[in-house]
Amino acid sequence: MTGALSAVAGNLQVRISPSDPALGHTVSVQITASPETLLLEQPWVSLTHPDGTQAHYPAFPLAANRWRALMPTTPLDRPGSRQVRIHGFAEEPIFPLSLQPREFPIQSIRLPAGASVWATEVEWTKVESFRQQISPEKHWQGYFQRPAQGPVTTVFGVRRSYNGKFAEDYYHRGIDYAGPVGAPVVAPAAGRVGLVGYEAEGFRIHGNTVGIDHGQGVVSLLLHLSRIEVQEGDWVEAGQQVGAIGATGTATGPHLHWGLFVHNRSVDPLPWLYLAIE
Ligand SMILES: [Zn+2]
Structure with a gap:
């Protein structure tokens, strides 16, 4: 993952970072333009795959003349070329983006017959609707910080095979x-x-769970907690304690699982710790 692509198209200045993302990276698209040239209430960005399918992402204001869209990528995406298109101005420039392959470790899991690895209806519904939240304001500033101090035991993106069968999803x-x-x-x-x-209350897989909405389509999930110290609706600052490590839900031992989601896709949190994604 290296630099950014900066380009000028008519009255627009566009910066795409990183310009060579790999599976799991979050791509930031910044648009700088005079507000008078904006034809819509809010600009947006489309990402077109080689098969023609498109994903759309809103661009939120960062300053009076600057907007930014975040595009998630995941280990399930197919590497290769994409097209990024800016919408909302008289010009609708298109930029190429090349999604790089990335190797992830594979864990072999043996499950006893009849073992349940599925979430309950109640946790699925609640977690899914939380992950779909998009609140327009940006609450984070600069770098994210790691939510627990212990060593990393499982990295992002690890794939699995259950009883010898590769789990595609x-x-x-x-x-x-x-x-x-x-x-x-x-x-x-x-x-x-x-x-x-x-x-x-039915969080059988996740265990005791806290979800934090960082704004603009970015949310965190903190799982398997032994104790929770916040309530829904509370405001939390970066670094504020929200709970304690535990082994609730489906966990083989005490640990914290931190999931970071961008527009409801689970992305690699690491770049958010080291790159200060704006
Ligand atoms: Zn985990």
């Missing part, structure tokens, strides 16, 4: 940090607590 949707039960779990960035779920 599975990838590890976050980072696992080891730690003793009760060790603090903090907000990786500021935001609004949009989800609190308890194992006792």
Whole structure:
């Protein structure tokens, strides 16, 4: 992952970063233009795949003359060429983007016959509707911080095979940090607590869960907590304790699972810790 692509198209200045994303990276598209040239209430960006399918992403204001859209990519995407198109101005420039391949480790899992790895209806519905939230304001500033201090035990993107069969739809949707039960779990960035779920209320897979809405389509999920110290609707600052490490839900031992979602796709949190994605 290296530099950014900066280009001028008519009255628009466009910056795409990184210009060579790999699977799991978040691509930021910044548009600088005079506000008078904006034809819509809000600009947006489309990403066209080689098969013609398109994804659309809103561009939110960062300043009076600057907007930014975030485009998630995941380990399930096919590497290769894409087209990025800017919408909302008289010009609708198109830029090429090349999505790089990336290798992920594969875990072999043996499941006893009849073992359940499925979420309950209640946790699925609540987690899914939380992940779809898009609040227009940006709550994070600069770098995210790691939400727990222990060593990383499972990296983002690990693929799995169950009883020898490769799971096409599975990838590890976050980072696992080891730690003793009760060790603090903090907000990786500021935001609004949009989800609190308890194992006792049906969060069978996730366990005790806190979801933080960082704004503009970026949300965090913190899973398997032993204790929760916030309520839905609370405002949290970056670094503020929201709970403690546990082993609730489906967990073989105490750890924190941190999932970072951009427009409801689980992306690699690491670049958010080291690149200060604006
Ligand atoms: Zn995990």
